[in-house]
Amino acid sequence: MELLLNLAIFLPLVGAVAVALVRKEKFAKVVSISLSSLVFFMVLYLFLNFNWQAQGFQYITRLEWIPSLGISYHVGVDGMAISLLLMTALVFVSAFLWSWKVEDRPNLYFALFLLLETACLGVFSALDFFLFYLFWEGMLIPMYFIIGLWGHDRKVYAANKFFVYTFFGSVFLLLGLASIVVYGYMMTGKLSFDYTFHLGFSYPLMLQIAGFLLFGLGFAVKIPMWPVHTWLPDAHVEAPTAGSVILAAVLLKMGTFGFVRYSLPLFPEASKHFIPLIFFLSVVAIIYAAMMAIAQTHIKRLIAYSSISHMGVVTLGTFAMDLNALNGAIYMMVAHGLSSGALFMSAGFIYDRVHSYHMEDLGGLARYVPKLAVLFMLSGLAGIGFPGLAGFVAEFLVFLGTYKNFPLWAFVAGVGVVLSAVYFLYMYKRVMFEEETLSEYRLEKWKHLKDLETHHTLSFLLLIVLAFLMGLYPYPFVKILEQTSKYVLGG
Amino acid sequence: MNWNILIPELTLSLGILLVFILDLFASKKHYRTLLYMSALVPVFSLLSLFLVQHPAKGFFDLFEVSAVNLLGKAVLYVLTSLSLFAMQDYYEKKGSVYTELSYIPLVATLGLSLLMSSANLVLTLLSLELASISMYLLVSLFREEYLSKEAGFKYLLMGAVATSMFSLGSAFYYASTGSLFLKEYRDENSLFTLSLLLILSALALKASAVPFHFWTPDAYEGAPTPVTGYLSSAPKVALYFFFVQLLTYFHHLKQWLLLLAVLSLLSMFYANAVAYVQRSVKRLLAYSTIAHAGYFLLGIATVESTLQRALLFYVSLYAFASLGSFVIMSVLEKKEGFSHHLLDYKGLYKEHPVLASLFALFLFAFIGIPPMALFVGKLGLFMGLVETLLLPLAFAFVLASILSAGYYLRVIVLMFLEEGERRFPPARVSVGEALTLLLCSFLVLLLGVFPHLLYDLIRL
Numbered sequence: 004m005e006l007l008l009n010l011a012i013f014l015p016l017v018g019a020v021a022v023a024l025v026r027k028e029k030f031a032k033v034v035s036i037s038l039s040s041l042v043f044f045m046v047l048y049l050f051l052n053f054n055w056q057a058q059g060f061q062y063i064t065r066l067e068w069i070p071s072l073g074i075s076y077h078v079g080v081d082g083m084a085i086s087l088l089l090m091t092a093l094v095f096v097s098a099f100l101w102s103w104k105v106e107d108r109p110n111l112y113f114a115l116f117l118l119l120e121t122a123c124l125g126v127f128s129a130l131d132f133f134l135f136y137l138f139w140e141g142m143l144i145p146m147y148f149i150i151g152l153w154g155h156d157r158k159v160y161a162a163n164k165f166f167v168y169t170f171f172g173s174v175f176l177l178l179g180l181a182s183i184v185v186y187g188y189m190m191t192g193k194l195s196f197d198y199t200f201h202l203g204f205s206y207p208l209m210l211q212i213a214g215f216l217l218f219g220l221g222f223a224v225k226i227p228m229w230p231v232h233t234w235l236p237d238a239h240v241e242a243p244t245a246g247s248v249i250l251a252a253v254l255l256k257m258g259t260f261g262f263v264r265y266s267l268p269l270f271p272e273a274s275k276h277f278i279p280l281i282f283f284l285s286v287v288a289i290i291y292a293a294m295m296a297i298a299q300t301h302i303k304r305l306i307a308y309s310s311i312s313h314m315g316v317v318t319l320g321t322f323a324m325d326l327n328a329l330n331g332a333i334y335m336m337v338a339h340g341l342s343s344g345a346l347f348m349s350a351g352f353i354y355d356r357v358h359s360y361h362m363e364d365l366g367g368l369a370r371y372v373p374k375l376a377v378l379f380m381l382s383g384l385a386g387i388g389f390p391g392l393a394g395f396v397a398e399f400l401v402f403l404g405t406y407k408n409f410p411l412w413a414f415v416a417g418v419g420v421v422l423s424a425v426y427f428l429y430m431y432k433r434v435m436f437e438e439e440t441l442s443e444y445r446l447e448k449w450k451h452l453k454d455l456e457t458h459h460t461l462s463f464l465l466l467i468v469l470a471f472l473m474g475l476y477p478y479p480f481v482k483i484l485e486q487t488s489k490y491v492l493g494g
Numbered sequence: 495m496n497w498n499i500l501i502p503e504l505t506l507s508l509g510i511l512l513v514f515i516l517d518l519f520a521s522k523k524h525y526r527t528l529l530y531m532s533a534l535v536p537v538f539s540l541l542s543l544f545l546v547q548h549p550a551k552g553f554f555d556l557f558e559v560s561a562v563n564l565l566g567k568a569v570l571y572v573l574t575s576l577s578l579f580a581m582q583d584y585y586e587k588k589g590s591v592y593t594e595l596s597y598i599p600l601v602a603t604l605g606l607s608l609l610m611s612s613a614n615l616v617l618t619l620l621s622l623e624l625a626s627i628s629m630y631l632l633v634s635l636f637r638e639e640y641l642s643k644e645a646g647f648k649y650l651l652m653g654a655v656a657t658s659m660f661s662l663g664s665a666f667y668y669a670s671t672g673s674l675f676l677k678e679y680r681d682e683n684s685l686f687t688l689s690l691l692l693i694l695s696a697l698a699l700k701a702s703a704v705p706f707h708f709w710t711p712d713a714y715e716g717a718p719t720p721v722t723g724y725l726s727s728a729p730k731v732a733l734y735f736f737f738v739q740l741l742t743y744f745h746h747l748k749q750w751l752l753l754l755a756v757l758s759l760l761s762m763f764y765a766n767a768v769a770y771v772q773r774s775v776k777r778l779l780a781y782s783t784i785a786h787a788g789y790f791l792l793g794i795a796t797v798e799s800t801l802q803r804a805l806l807f808y809v810s811l812y813a814f815a816s817l818g819s820f821v822i823m824s825v826l827e828k829k830e831g832f833s834h835h836l837l838d839y840k841g842l843y844k845e846h847p848v849l850a851s852l853f854a855l856f857l858f859a860f861i862g863i864p865p866m867a868l869f870v871g872k873l874g875l876f877m878g879l880v881e882t883l884l885l886p887l888a889f890a891f892v893l894a895s896i897l898s899a900g901y902y903l904r905v906i907v908l909m910f911l912e913e914g915e916r917r918f919p920p921a922r923v924s925v926g927e928a929l930t931l932l933l934c935s936f937l938v939l940l941l942g943v944f945p946h947l948l949y950d951l952i953r954l
Contacts, residue, residue: 069946133873137864144858151911159911163903170861170899174892181876181888189881 004049008062008078011045012124014038019117022110031113035099039120043092050089055082055483058490060130073194077131082486083263083333084127087256090340091127093469094252095120097462098245101348107153115145116245123253127260132180132196142254143169153243161241168224168234176221179214183269186210202268211273218266225258226314229288239307244351247303251310251347252340259317259336267491274322281322282412286419288315293422297429300362303350305430306343309386312423313339319416320401328404329488330481331397338393341470345382345463349375352459356452362433366440371452376435378463383431385470387423393473496552499559502539502567506604509535513597520593526582528596533578535600536571543568555675556614563610565951566735569810570728573817574603576930577724580821583924584720587828590637599724602628606732615664615674622660622700626653629725633717645716652709656699663692676743690744694753701733703787704760714780719827722776723820726783727813734790734809738802741794754795755887761788762894769901776834778901779819782860785898786812792891793875798882803952804874810948811867811941818934819856822849825927829918839905841914850909852935857902859938862895867942
């Protein structure tokens with residue numbers, strides 16, 4: 004079992020090397036899809052065998068790595084990590100299937116995505132600060148090139164913005180890591196980067212505040228929270244479809260994951276201290292981003308703003324200091340991964356067929372691509388929290404928990420969430436319906452528009468089936484997440 | 495006499511003499527043999543390091559060896575050997591074959607090697623001069639290249655200022671302490687402080703810290719590129735190993751921290767800002783060296799073994815990354831008409847995927863992205879700065895490294911994300927260059943994943 008987790012993390016890396024060396028297009032595609040499916044089944048096996056009643060981390064591997072600096076290779080998962088791993092592995096399978104028809108430098112493309120997969124799986128399973136940071140930064144270079152090489156018109160600008168913003172956050176994160184490691188060293192005389200070692204400390208308030216701010220800055224850029232969110236719309240708009248899918252589904256979760264895994268347990272008092280600030284930023288993000296989304300005519304940009312808005316709900320739930328809210332926040336991470344992935348696929352598909360992201364070029368699509376119309380609707384409903392789909396459970400739990408301690412904040416945020424239905428339905432209407440906007444020219448051109456192909460349908464279904472499953476039968480998922488929430492909230 | 499401690503330097507000197515004498519009789523067509531011979535000399539010195547018993551002092555206590563400075567010498571010898579291997583093809587292709595070039599880098603290395611062991615200001619001055627004069631020659635020895643002469647001259651003039659400051663500083667040092675031996679003198683007086691100021695300025699000039707950096711961009715740009723590689727690696731390593739020793743004698747002065755902080759802050763921010771307006775990648779990397787000088791000086795802001803160990807690790811790996819990137823540039827420069835202008839790097843990935851990837855690896859290493867080894871140095875410096883509660887400096891370091899990311903990225907963008915406009919004839923990588931690049935990139939990656947292989951050897 005322990006071995007399985009390590010295999011799941013490093014198989015994609017091996018695959019990346021193989022794909023980069025063997026310069027055969029077919030080979031790259033087959034290897035990527037089969038390896039990522041294999042990884043998914045491994046993670047699924049771990050997920051099903053996860054003991055949600057036991058406390059602490061499971062499937063732990065710990066090897067001495069750099070003894071003189073107190074760094075070890077330490078991986079393991081808790082309820083949140085295994086759920087996110089499952090979602091990550093699934094989204095990667097989906098992204099690889101989606102990329103079946105990629106023609107531009109396919110080997111490099113798949114190698115970079117496989118590299119990215121190792122980094123993403125690693126971030127969620129690392130239990131050592133050094134290892135965590137290694138994976139955290141490890142995702143930066145592949146993503147940079149994915150946006151920069153396969154993106155749209157302003158790809159270089161977007162890639163640079165993405166890199167500089169993220170790097171900005173992570174250097175502060177690094178300083179934060181260094182500070183608490185040094186504090187641990189000065190207190191105990193033992194230099195250790197181990198997460199579980201530091202979990203036992205209670206730091207003085209000043210250090211907690213400093214650590215919270217430094218870590219928080221790193222996480223906030225990644226989530227992204229308002230006002231450091233401006234890289235996200237650009238990165239999403241310019242990234243290739245599969246890049247957007249991974250960016251929205253997995254990379255954004257690293258930030259919220261960081262808050263739950265590191266900020267809350269390591270700096271509990273500082274976290275309480277900063278609740279008003281975080282709430283303020285979250286609510287601003289929810290409402291402001293939703294309003295920005297309503298104002299967009301570029302569908303990818305609209306979905307990007309909707310991500311920011313939803314991540315606001317996650318940070319709100321994370322800091323509500325309530326079991327239900329935290330469960331909901333983690334649930335939302337997984338649910339949003341599924342729905343935003345599917346939404347970006349829809350947008351990407353539309354672009355592939357019609358070569359435009361702008362609503363004014365799109366009206367009346369539903370008649371020509373009926374399968375997409377159905378799946379697009381389902382992904383959107385999953386995103387806006389329609390009952391029966393995963394997003395509903397998440398939002399319900401978050402607001403239930405937040406309302407208990409902070410009714411006013413919950414109310415304001417809840418109003419903001421209503422806006423998500425507005426922007427999605429508005430977009431759907433303008434893209435899929437409104438047949439009266441169809442011009443003669445467009446009618447002629449769209450007559451032969453091809454609907455979803457098999458690999459498209461498959462990658463959609465993977466995500467939507469899980470979204471349904473999590474929406475209709477949330478109990479086992481909530482129980483597994485609760486394993487994390489309980490220890491994070493201390494009891 | 496304890497000759498044992500001098501074995502590596504003696505080996506080096508013997509090698510220099512041998513190559514020198516052969517050079518007198520050999521004609522130009524033996525240039526390649528001579529160069530490879532002299533590239534092997536540091537390897538023998540490296541092996542002879544194992545014969546040295548340490549810690550020990552000798553030659554009337556002028557000369558000291560310890561575990562740390564032996565390690566520094568090992569790094570220095572490896573760097574010298576690699577940069578010599580990388581020189582041969584460049585000069586041949588450029589039609590600028592001077593057989594003297596085969597041993598002058600060794601003379602510079604001899605000077606640097608002595609510098610690391612020096613315990614007396616006279617020996618320091620002599621060894622610094624030996625190294626500097628050889629480097630002036632290296633910079634200017636380039637046939638029919640006006641820029642190289644100008645660079646050499648500028649370097650010489652600035653270097654002469656450093657020499658005079660150093661001599662004056664030594665004189666004041668003698669006046670206030672009655673000795674030229676480097677020791678910890680507790681009784682502070684203004685003369686002693688003045689001598690510190692002068693000596694520190696001279697060394698800062700050699701380390702190319704702002705405001706003593708003016709020679710760096712010009713010398714780096716004008717020098718033949720493999721020589722730039724040598725300039726940006728070997729002397730830096732030697733200098734910081736020497737700085738760490740100097741720190742033990744001077745750190746108690748209350749001006750020390752202030753001086754170092756000012757130097758390092760100026761270097762970091764000035765260089766990282768000015769690097770953005772550079773049009774030549776060679777100059778851009780020169781400013782990157784200056785910025786790194788700023789980072790490195792943080793490592794000797796105060797006595798704390800975490801800081802110094804991180805510094806020595808950082809500077810050693812920086813030297814390899816820097817040598818590697820200049821070697822890549824020298825390979826590219828062998829193309830007809832290649833000028834190191836940023837635009838010449840457009841679309842490099844298409845033409846030379848391996849070279850471009852390696853260059854990107856080194857540039858990402860400079861930014862401080864793991865798993866490249868420079869990241870561990872950065873992390874170590876952060877930890878040391880937090881440990882000594884120099885938090886403002888830690889913050890400045892964070893800001894400076896964020897600031898620096900942009901200009902490195904610009905080169906990467908040009909190489910990978912843009913299409914080339916000009917077509918150049920292809921450049922071939924010679925065996926020596928391949929060896930250097932392979933070893934540099936291998937070390938940068940290996941020590942990033944397993945830093946303790948080197949880190950544990952740095953015992954202070």
